Amino acid sequence: MADEQKGFRLSRRLLLGAAVVGGAVLWGGNTVARLARGPSGPKNAGRIADIDGFALPLKPLDNAPAFDASLPWSAKGGDINDASGLSMTPVYGVVEVSGDEHIAKALAFARANGLKISLAAIRHSMGGHAFDDNALVLDLRKFNRVTVDAAAKTMTLQPGARWHDIQNLLHPHFAVKAMQSTDIFSVGGSLSVNAHGMDHQAGSVAGSIRSMRVMLADGSVTTCSPTENTDLFRHVVGGYGLFGVVLEATLDIVDNAVYRTSREIIKSDDFPEFFAKVLEPNKDIGLFYGHLSTAPGNFLEDMIVYRYDKVAERPPADQPEIGEPGSVGLKRVIINLAKWGSLFQELKWFTEKTLEPKFESCTVARTSAMAEVRATVQ
Structure with a gap:
């Protein structure tokens, strides 16, 4: 009888332990899934x-x-x-x-x-x-036609076109010259704020514009460019739609160069000198961006500079299509956990500077590099 009671108590403990473990696993799984969702x-x-x-x-x-x-x-x-x-x-x-x-x-x-x-x-x-x-x-959004002139290395597009769709159209031979560091925006929105992105050599999107057709408030249509109707051009680019509606724009495109990826950890105060001596004079650095540390131990003191050095003018002929950015769910989990306190903020910084480099490709095409950055901000 005593053995039966002992076995029953043991079974209850096992069941209770299994229930606790199962509940913890279920809670953890649901939490991770919630943090990983867009x-x-x-x-x-x-x-x-x-x-x-x-x-x-x-x-x-x-x-x-x-x-x-x-x-x-x-x-x-x-x-x-x-x-x-x-x-x-x-x-x-x-x-x-x-x-x-x-x-x-x-x-x-x-x-x-x-x-x-x-x-x-x-x-x-x-x-x-x-x-x-x-x-x-x-x-x-439905005013979004895009045509490409490969010989002239230009594309003519309507303002509702999204950079993501444009990059997929240009890949694998060409890439966008200037846009934001994420590709979710419309061309018209980028023109209206004169956006800039990862290509410090290209500068803001204004530098890639050949010409624009613009409808004014009275319904008339005119063409403007850096050399034609220059006052209107300067007002429309960065004008938030206050000076006319862009009907179409012709923009420069560039070869879809291949880059070798690397990163450097520097002091934030040293960045101006780093830019002047390392990034600006090296024309083979096609893209770069930086992330400041938000970890309490070195808050805004350190930064990671991500750089992309050109190693080839074009990717191989068998270059696969642009896929979705990798590890988006994992990065969302890490970013959302960082909202929970200093321990997770330190974990985020450690992951970014130590673990991420071990899982990144050594080389990447320009179109793919621009798409990958989207994963860090989604």
């Missing part, structure tokens, strides 16, 4: 700040004009937000643009009815300055 959808925290000096919240127009049935409306009334989820803005309506004629009709309708115009695509120009209350919004 955003489930657009965020919307309403409108947390007064964007334009008027009291909050603003209401839709009291006497809004009737909607023009000839325009392709995707929304009538309502509101929009940018990627931050913090810039809720009431709008008159949203026109889904797929051709020049939609823009011309929308501008004419806005002029006739005293409406303002806002431009939007991926909506990563955050802070509310890309929107206006009760404006007619031109959604340019």
Whole structure:
């Protein structure tokens, strides 16, 4: 009888232990899965700040004009937000643009009815300055045609085209010359903020523009470039859509060079000298970026400089297609864990400077290098 009771107690302990271990494993698995997930959808925290000096919240127009049935409306009334989820803005309506004629009709309708115009695509120009209350919004995401002139090393594209799709179109022979260090944005958005990226030799996107066709507020169309209608060019590039709508732009493209990857850990205070003596004069360094330490032990004191030294003008003929960035889920877990406190912030820094180099490719094509950086910020 005593042996039976002892065996029963032992079984209960085993069951209890198994339940605890199983619960811990289940909790750990669910936590890791949650930390590795990307955003489930657009965020919307309403409108947390007064964007334009008027009291909050603003209401839709009291006497809004009737909607023009000839325009392709995707929304009538309502509101929009940018990627931050913090810039809720009431709008008159949203026109889904797929051709020049939609823009011309929308501008004419806005002029006739005293409406303002806002431009939007991926909506990563955050802070509310890309929107206006009760404006007619031109959604340019389907206005995205791209053509490539291999002989001239140029591409002509509409503003709704995304850099990710463009890079896949250019690969494996060519690559984008200048864009942000991630490829999720639209060309129109990049032009409107005059964005820059990893190529310090190329500079901002303005330096890669051959010419642009722009529709002005009165519906007229003109061409501008660094040498033609230069005042308009300087205003449109970096003008957040305030001076006209870009109908198409012709940009330089470059050979899809192959780079050898490496990284150096330096003191943040030494970076200006490092840039002047190492990065700037070496024309074979095609791309670079830096990450500052956010670990409490050396907060903002140290940094990792990632550099890409050119070793070939073109990748091999059998170069595979651009894949999705590697280890995105793992990097999300590490970044999200770092929000939990100093121990995990130190772990993130240790992983970045010590473990990551062991799993990276020695060489990479330019298009793939630009895609890989996206994994560090997703």
